[in-house]
Amino acid sequence: MKNPFDKRVIKTRALIIDTFKAMIIEMEYGDITIKTLAERANINRKTFYAHFECIEDILNELAEEIADRLYSNMQEVGLLDEPSVDKFVQAMTMTANENFELYKKIMVANSYRFFIRNIKNIFKNAVLTTQVANKLSCTPQELYLCGEYIASGFAKIYKEWMENPNGITAERVAEIAGKMTFYGISSFIPL
Numbered sequence: 001m002k003n004p005f006d007k008r009v010i011k012t013r014a015l016i017i018d019t020f021k022a023m024i025i026e027m028e029y030g031d032i033t034i035k036t037l038a039e040r041a042n043i044n045r046k047t048f049y050a051h052f053e054c055i056e057d058i059l060n061e062l063a064e065e066i067a068d069r070l071y072s073n074m075q076e077v078g079l080l081d082e083p084s085v086d087k088f089v090q091a092m093t094m095t096a097n098e099n100f101e102l103y104k105k106i107m108v109a110n111s112y113r114f115f116i117r118n119i120k121n122i123f124k125n126a127v128l129t130t131q132v133a134n135k136l137s138c139t140p141q142e143l144y145l146c147g148e149y150i151a152s153g154f155a156k157i158y159k160e161w162m163e164n165p166n167g168i169t170a171e172r173v174a175e176i177a178g179k180m181t182f183y184g185i186s187s188f189i190p191l
Contacts, residue, residue, distance in 0.1 A: 019037055020062070024102060024106065025102055029115075032055060062115075074088075083182060085175065088178035088182070108159060128147045157176065157177045
């Protein structure tokens with residue numbers, strides 16, 4: 001690849017990724033080819049290969065970008081320093097609203113299931129290294145299981161909601177996910 005700090009390289013790479021995101025919204029993963037992506041981005045295949053080796057490389061970069069955005073939003077609202085349902089709701093809503101159609105397609109389409117696992121693992125590993133994780137009284141193995149449970153749970157809640165929203169708002173979904181994460185099912189038992 002050419003100089004990664006060259007503005008033309010940065011611009012072309014962003015064009016390829018943005019075109020890929022648009023294609024995800026419109027089609028299944030198996031239908032996206034380097035040829036169609038290059039045509040859509042108005043570049044030649046040689047230019048594509050100067051930046052990426054294959055479609056999976058873009059997907060991996062996108063998985064890291066999405067996990068980083070979620071993690072960044074959690075940091076921004078202070079969730080990683082002081083966990084709370086309100087902060088969880090705020091961070092999840094911020095993330096979902098950044099590119100709702102893209103996230104919806106990734107969560108709902110079966111052809112992107114493997115991609116959800118990548119995002120979940122990146123996110124889980126990032127959360128497991130926070131100050132909050134360091135304050136918990138459990139072994140690293142137990143913490144890993146807790147991280148898996150939380151990441152899988154909220155991924156499934158959002159997938160189900162995106163498939164069939166039934167009039168539930170994004171904020172309410174985040175609130176439900178947050179209550180389940182921090183307090184479990186007991187948060188829904190009337191006092």
